[in-house]
Amino acid sequence: MRRRVLVIDDEDHIRRVMRMTLEAAGYEVEEAADGPRGLEAFGDGSPWDAVLLDQRMPGMDGLETLRRMKQRRADARVIMITAYA
Incomplete structure (x- = not known):
C-alpha cells in the first residue's frame, strides 16, 4: 500500500511541484488550495501518513488549519512549509 500525503497550499505551482516530487518517490498525493478545503480532505x-501545510494562506492560515487538525487527530504528522523562509 502506498503512503498518502495531503498537500495544502494556495499556490498552484507549489502544489504541482510537490505532487510531482512526491509521486515520483512513490507517494499517493491529494491537494487542497486552502485551509477549509484542506480540513475537508483531512477528515478525521x-x-x-503526512500533511504538508503552507503557513501563509489567505483566509484561514496554516497555523489555524494546523490547530484544527490537531483537535481532530493529535498525533497527525504535519510539516509546515513557507516560501518566505
Missing part, C-alpha cells in the same frame, strides 16, 4: 486524519 486517519487516511493520511
Whole structure:
C-alpha cells in the first residue's frame, strides 16, 4: 500500500511541484488550495501518513488549519512549509 500525503497550499505551482516530487518517490498525493478545503480532505486524519501545510494562506492560515487538525487527530504528522523562509 502506498503512503498518502495531503498537500495544502494556495499556490498552484507549489502544489504541482510537490505532487510531482512526491509521486515520483512513490507517494499517493491529494491537494487542497486552502485551509477549509484542506480540513475537508483531512477528515478525521486517519487516511493520511503526512500533511504538508503552507503557513501563509489567505483566509484561514496554516497555523489555524494546523490547530484544527490537531483537535481532530493529535498525533497527525504535519510539516509546515513557507516560501518566505
